[in-house]
Amino acid sequence: MSQWAEKLRALKVEAIALYLAARHPGTPWYAKLLVACVAAYALSPIDLIPDFIPLLGYADDALLLPIGMVLARWMVPGAVMHECRTQAESMMSGARPTSRIAATLIVSLWVGFTTLAMIYILRLAA
Numbered sequence: 001m002s003q004w005a006e007k008l009r010a011l012k013v014e015a016i017a018l019y020l021a022a023r024h025p026g027t028p029w030y031a032k033l034l035v036a037c038v039a040a041y042a043l044s045p046i047d048l049i050p051d052f053i054p055l056l057g058y059a060d061d062a063l064l065l066p067i068g069m070v071l072a073r074w075m076v077p078g079a080v081m082h083e084c085r086t087q088a089e090s091m092m093s094g095a096r097p098t099s100r101i102a103a104t105l106i107v108s109l110w111v112g113f114t115t116l117a118m119i120y121i122l123r124l125a126a
Contacts, residue, residue: 012092013092015042015065017081017084018035018072018073018076018084020087021039028077030075034075039072044103047106
């Protein structure tokens with residue numbers, strides 16, 4: 001069990017490091033865009049697919065995040081990632097950053113999809 005806890009902690013450190021890399025001046029603009037999206041989703045308090053949905057709820061976390069993180073790490077220069085990982089390690093003792101913008105975007109998507117579904121259902125019923 002401690003092995004899983006260590007992997008989870010490493011994933012959290014990596015997510016925070018990506019968050020810091022998105023704000024680092026040494027990160028190219030195209031990498032900042034991808035890193036910002038991945039970090040915002042990873043640090044968002046709300047998931048795209050809620051975790052209570054069987055299988056699919058954890059699929060976004062299990063598939064999208066690792067793929068996005070690998071692509072983001074590939075695009076950020078090694079020296080920048082090393083510096084950001086060091087900062088992230090020191091931040092782990094305090095409160096972790098959260099992305100309210102990503103949470104707002106995800107809630108907006110759910111409200112939009114729900115509204116469209118309701119409109120579609122009402123038109124079918126009429």
